[in-house]
Amino acid sequence: SQQGEEDPQALSIQEGENATMNCSYKTSINNLQWYRQNSGRGLVHLILIRSNEREKHSGRLRVTLDTSKKSSSLLITASRAADTASYFCATGIYDKIIFGKGTRLHILP
Amino acid sequence: DTAVSQTPKYLVTQMGNDKSIKCEQNLGHDTMYWYKQDSKKFLKIMFSYNNKELIINETVPNRFSPKSPDKAHLNLHINSLELGDSAVYFCASSQVGIPSGSSYEQYFGPGTRLTVT
Numbered sequence: 001s002q003q004g005e006e007d008p009q010a011l012s013i014q015e016g017e018n019a020t021m022n023c024s025y026k027t028s029i030n031n032l033q034w035y036r037q038n039s040g041r042g043l044v045h046l047i048l049i050r051s052n053e054r055e056k057h058s059g060r061l062r063v064t065l066d067t068s069k070k071s072s073s074l075l076i077t078a079s080r081a082a083d084t085a086s087y088f089c090a091t092g093i094y095d096k097i098i099f100g101k102g103t104r105l106h107i108l109p
Numbered sequence: 110d111t112a113v114s115q116t117p118k119y120l121v122t123q124m125g126n127d128k129s130i131k132c133e134q135n136l137g138h139d140t141m142y143w144y145k146q147d148s149k150k151f152l153k154i155m156f157s158y159n160n161k162e163l164i165i166n167e168t169v170p171n172r173f174s175p176k177s178p179d180k181a182h183l184n185l186h187i188n189s190l191e192l193g194d195s196a197v198y199f200c201a202s203s204q205v206g207i208p209s210g211s212s213y214e215q216y217f218g219p220g221t222r223l224t225v226t
Contacts, residue, residue, distance in 0.1 A: 030212055042113075042199055042217035043152070086150060092212030095140075095205065096165055099152040 003027065004089045004100030012106040019076040021103040023089030024069075031092035032065055032072045037102070038085045046074075048092075079107045112136050115200050115218040122190055123226055130185045130221045132200030140164075141183035142201040142215065143175060152199070158183050159205060190225045197222050 007022045023032070031050045035043040049056045049065045049072070056063045062075040076083055084107045090097040113134045122128055134141060142165075143155040157165035158177045172188045187194060201215040 033212075033214060035217075037150075040220075042219045043201075043215075045214040045216065048214050088152065095159075095212055096154060096157060097212050097215065098154070099144075101149070101151050 003091045003093070003098035004032075006087070006089055006100045006103040008103060009101070010104045010106070012108055013079060014108050015079055015081060017079055019079050019083070019105055019107075021074045021087055021089075021105070023072045023074070023100055025072075025089075025091045025100075026070065027091075027093065029067075029091045029093055032063075033090045033092060033097060034061075034063060034072075034074050035088045035090060035099075036085045037088065043088065046087075076105075079105075081107050081109060083107050113200060113202055113216050113218040115198075115221050117221060118219065119222050119224075121224045121226065124190055124192060126190050127186070127188045128190060128223070129187070130198055130200075130223075132183045132185070132218055134181055134200075134202040134216070134218075136202055136216060138202040138204050138216070139180060140203050140205045141177065141180070142203075143183065143185050144199040144201060146197040146199060146220070148196070156183075156185075187223075190223075192225050195223055195225045 004025045033048045034046045037043045060077045065072045086102040088102040090099045140159045142157045146152045155169045156175045161177045174186045177183045197220045200218040203213045203215040
């Protein structure tokens with residue numbers, strides 16, 4: 001069964017603005033990962049945050065994890081047209097990861 | 110160099126046919142996966158192999174049979190194709206580290222779009 005739920009399902013923002021996507025999950029996890037999928041392409045791993053970490057940064061990406069609320073957020077700062085894609089959270093449970101349905105992000109020029 | 114490659118990229122076939130999708134990774138990873146992404150973009154794991162051994166089989170119809178000749182290859186054979194099999198199939202790989210049982214980032218292939226008519 002599906003584990004992660006992203007919110008919102010779709011998001012449109014102006015170029016240069018920040019984009020925030022949220023992910024909620026149901027059971028205990030080892031880690032939580034965020035992936036990007038450009039149209040017609042495979043998924044690309046963005047960042048992994050372990051269950052004992054609260055925040056992680058990678059370039060313009062900032063991920064937070066709140067295990068007490070079973071939720072995570074992905075912040076993309078200073079968005080660019082190239083950030084237009086679908087973003088998926090994936091919860092790492094033992095030896096597999098389970099994907100949510102994704103947030104479609106559209107950056108407007 | 111392509112890290113995870115799949116062939117073919119597109120596959121159009123009729124109901125009842127048998128087809129195969131091939132996957133190869135040159136990352137030296139121990140674990141490979143097959144995922145199915147439906148029209149609503151929901152990505153669901155089908156199989157996982159670690160060092161040529163099946164470790165995850167997620168209630169997939171037995172018309173789907175994975176085969177791993179070595180740890181760099183994981184092929185997917187589908188018998189008696191049905192309309193509902195139309196989807197994009199992704200292969201992925203990852204390392205499985207110590208302690209065992211930990212999940213790591215996965216590297217995805219470009220996908221194979223299967224259309225069953």
